[in-house]
Amino acid sequence: MMVEGFSGVLKFDNDKVWPLYSEEDQNSWSLVAVTFTAIVVALPNIEKDKVKGLLVSMTEGLELVKHIEESLNADEELVKASKASRRVVIEVELYGTWLQADLKNKAGKTSKDILQWLGDRAAKIVQSNSNINGSQDHSHENVLAANAMYQISQTILMHCSEQEEWPTDVEVFEWVSKIIADIFLACFTNLPRVITMKCHHDAIEKRQDSICTAARILGKSKAIMNILKGRQLPNLDMDSVAYLDKWHALPTSQIPEDSPSLSQIPEDSPSLNESHEITIL
Numbered sequence: 001m002m003v004e005g006f007s008g009v010l011k012f013d014n015d016k017v018w019p020l021y022s023e024e025d026q027n028s029w030s031l032v033a034v035t036f037t038a039i040v041v042a043l044p045n046i047e048k049d050k051v052k053g054l055l056v057s058m059t060e061g062l063e064l065v066k067h068i069e070e071s072l073n074a075d076e077e078l079v080k081a082s083k084a085s086r087r088v089v090i091e092v093e094l095y096g097t098w099l100q101a102d103l104k105n106k107a108g109k110t111s112k113d114i115l116q117w118l119g120d121r122a123a124k125i126v127q128s129n130s131n132i133n134g135s136q137d138h139s140h141e142n143v144l145a146a147n148a149m150y151q152i153s154q155t156i157l158m159h160c161s162e163q164e165e166w167p168t169d170v171e172v173f174e175w176v177s178k179i180i181a182d183i184f185l186a187c188f189t190n191l192p193r194v195i196t197m198k199c200h201h202d203a204i205e206k207r208q209d210s211i212c213t214a215a216r217i218l219g220k221s222k223a224i225m226n227i228l229k230g231r232q233l234p235n236l237d238m239d240s241v242a243y244l245d246k247w248h249a250l251p252t253s254q255i256p257e258d259s260p261s262l263s264q265i266p267e268d269s270p271s272l273n274e275s276h277e278i279t280i281l
Contacts, residue, residue: 005231006255008182009247012036014155020126025147027244028073028081029187030065033058034089035148036180039156041092042103042114043176045169054177055093061184062089064224068187071194072242081148084141098149099125099142111172112160115153122150186247188224189233193242 012032037058041051062085069082091097096104101121106114125146156176160167167175233241234254240246247255 006182006186006234006247008179009186009244010250010252010255011159012155012179012183013151013248014158016158017151017154020123020147020150025144026075026077026081027148027248028069028078028085029183029244030062030069030085031081031088031145031148032152032244033062033065033180033183034085034092035145035152036176036183038088038092038098038103038149039115039118039153040173040176040180041096042098042106042118043111043169043173044106044109044114046173050173054180058089058180059093064191065184065187067198068190068194068242071197072190080141081144084144084148087141088145099145111169112157112166115157115160119150119153119157122146122153126150183244185224185227185231187244189228189231190242191224193238 013027037054040046040054066082069078073079073082088098091099092103096102098118099121101118109117123146126143129140129143156172159175160172234247234250236246236250
């Protein structure tokens with residue numbers, strides 16, 4: 001996946017898309033990324049090697065995202081969303097399905113057909129989980145996954161319809177892949193904090209295992225750290241950086257499409273390396 005910046009955190013959910021129910025769900029890094037990936041698998045006329053490559057990248061990325069969400073996202077709703085993402089990713093990877101819907105059954109269908117079908121199916125799942133009084137059970141993992149699919153599929157449809165000509169299937173694939181890469185990159189800005197936390201675990205009996213986990217994360221994320229060194233981070237406090245919705249709420253001016261080089265970043269700008277010197281005791 002090509003990584004340029006963080007702009008995907010603004011584009012993944014169009015605020016003009018009318019929600020399926022009045023109370024908005026919080027967006028979790030993992031569920032949004034997995035939902036976009038399910039859409040990629042469903043897109044027609046995409047080379048198998050490209051889809052396979054994205055699935056491999058997604059699996060590797062989710063391993064790091066899991067550590068970040070477990071360490072920083074204690075909110076009950078986000079915990080449930082993360083659980084929903086793990087259920088969905090198993091289906092997507094092993095069976096090529098999304099909530100038991102066959103993503104590979106796309107003969108004769110266009111990308112527009114696929115997106116409309118996924119959105120309609122998602123809406124039906126949410127409606128089928130309505131209570132007698134018509135309200136939805138937000139805690140149900142299927143409802144969380146379906147609502148994410150509805151919002152994202154409609155966002156992509158809206159993006160495509162706003163272009164002068166409907167994008168080709170490959171162009172839709174590339175746009176979606178860029179969104180996934182940007183979301184992962186934004187999430188990974190939390191890695192130094194997570195590594196530091198694991199190296200200083202309060203419980204002595206768990207500290208050794210926690211340090212080993214931190215070492216594995218550090219080993220797998222060195223290349224990511226190098227990419228992030230050249231990125232100017234938005235003006236978010238340390239706690240807010242952990243939440244996708246906080247990034248999504250930022251003004252466009254804070255998240256440029258193309259990231260500047262390290263030499264262009266002012267000395268007083270937020271830095272990935274700031275306050276994250278790691279000492280293992």
